[in-house]
Amino acid sequence: MPGDEAFTSARQVENPRFDGAEPLAVLSAASADDVAEGVMFANASGVPLALRSGGHSYAGHSSGDSALVIDVRALSAISVAGDGSATIGAGARLIQVYEALGQQGRALAAGSCATVGITGLTLGGGVGVLTRAFGLTSDALRSVEMVSAEGMRMTASADENPDILWACRGGGGQVGVLTSLTFDTVPAPTITTAFLEWSFADAVPVILAWQAWAPDADPRLWSTLKLLSGGRHAGPAIQLTATWIGPSSELDANMAGLHQGSGVLPTVNSVQPDRTYQDVMFSFAGCAGGVSAEQCTTGAGGLLQREAFSATSHVPTDLLDRNGAAALVERCMLGQQLAGAREVSVSLDALGGAVRDLHEETGFAHRDAYATVQYTATFEDSADPAPYDVFVRESRAAMEPWWGTGAYVNYLDPSITDPGAAYFGSNAARLADIRSSADPSARFALPGFAAV
Known part of the structure; x- marks a missing residue:
């Protein structure tokens, strides 16, 4: 109190x-x-x-x-059954999930931020470094334990309350309070990671080549392309991080299409072969070098720092033409001039692969998208967020002629005026019906979602 x-x-x-x-x-x-x-x-x-x-x-x-x-952050217990399924408390942080699964030789495709909760990530979909190989986090979800709008404990699975499960698999939830989630997991792969950087003068051809190459590459290869600017950078930068779960000797051949498509070579190309799943996920979380899961947090005793930010998103299906790529580059360059910004970023995370090819119906509506795009601006904790909100939303608006209005619900933006269509597309009507049935008084509806 x-x-x-x-x-x-x-x-x-x-x-x-x-x-x-x-x-x-x-x-x-x-x-x-x-x-x-x-x-x-x-x-x-x-x-x-x-x-x-x-x-x-x-x-x-x-x-x-x-x-x-x-x-529910205290509900963080994690257990792995003999069949490889994992039951995870609804409050578990991703770094806790990676540690517990990694110690059992198992893996789950999910995000890279250490402190993100498994529940919110799953309800919206869940994009990460194993996504193209194994699907979204929500694709692995098999059942949930939850509390209903009436305060009753219940289960949702393929056999019991299947519509509720469908809404929890990338449909944004808002159907109850989850208390635990059960997932199928996969054997933990050996991962080769790569980091590439190009001259920013080559950003347009790199963007054009990446968007054509990344979603159709071997599904074992995932990548994120970032355009970065702001106070942490001497000038605008374009970088790529890739993960490959095939034989490390085959990575170069699978990256060749990107280089051929762009017609330029990176100025930095650093490869770390044959790393463990747990090592890679701790590294992406900013906790390499023996940092424990307990230390990999912004909470008490943690080594990570919170940081204020503004954000919005796109989920594009149409490829950029040269003018579109130039518009994206211009937003990055303008980010270098944004007063007080620690970092301005446009991050494109590749989809395709198992995300596109899943033959099972779920609440996630963007199967044909080739990426999720996140626009962010980080700033001093005490600063007024308004100018940074304006900037990222202007970036989204600048790209709408090419990328339309689709968005990713895990990067929720209250300024989006039609959240049902933007976040859930053709699934919006069914999701609204499920939410209305499960929660007729809209106790769990997020602002703006009660009627969608």
């Missing part, structure tokens, strides 16, 4: 821009029964609810201003 010694830390989420939020209270649930009690209390008293797993809501919804926050 406000005034309690632990309240300041209990209310804190990952983006410092929301530190001013004032929850009515934070329920740090220690069990699914605690979650049920919280929901029933809120129903009986008419108190608004906010749900928190990792605390990474880009729109700040998990900060719970003027609401009761149900925080």
Whole structure:
């Protein structure tokens, strides 16, 4: 409760821009029964609810201003069964998942940020370094344990409440409070990583070549292309990080199409062959060199730092022409002039492969997209977010002539005026029906989503 010694830390989420939020209270649930009690209390008293797993809501919804926050971060137990399936507490951070699975020789395709919660990531889809080989995080989801809008504990699986499971597999959820998730996992692969950088003068041909090459490359090869500027950089930069789970000796041949397509060679091409899954995921999380999962956090005793940011997104299906690539480059160059920006980034994460080829229906609507695109600007914690919000949204608007209005719900942007169409496309109507049936009073609906 406000005034309690632990309240300041209990209310804190990952983006410092929301530190001013004032929850009515934070329920740090220690069990699914605690979650049920919280929901029933809120129903009986008419108190608004906010749900928190990792605390990474880009729109700040998990900060719970003027609401009761149900925080499931303590529900973080992870177990791996003999068949390789993993049951993961709804509050587990990704770094905890990678450590627990890696120690069992198993892997799950998911994101690279250490402190992201497994639940929010899965509900929106889940893109990461193994995505093209094994699919989205949500594609591996087989069942969930949850608390309903009435405060009842229930299961959703292929055999029990299948529509609820469908909505949880990349459809944005908003159907209940998840308390645990069960996934299929895969044997942990050996991973070769590569880092490339080009002269920024070559950015247009590199972008054009990457977008044509990356989604149709061997599914064992994933890459993210970044355009970077801002105070951390001497000038605009274009970089690529790639992961390859085939024989390390075959990486060069699989990268050749990118070089041939661009007609230019990188100025930096650094390869680290044959790394373990756990080593690679800790490295991407910023926790290489023997850092433990307990230290790989922004919380108490952690080595990571929170950072204020603004963000929005695209999920494109149409390739850029030269003018489109030049427009993207221009936004990066303008980012170098954005006053107070620590870093301005456009990140293109490759899709295709197993994401495109899945023959199973899920709530994720962007199977034909070739990438997710994230526009971000990081800034001083005490700075006014408004100019950075304006900048990233202007970047999205500048690219709409080529990329339309589709967006990725895990990079939630409250300024998007038709969230159903943008985030869920042709799945929007079915998802709205499922949410309405599961939560007729819209207790779990995010702002702007109650009617979509």
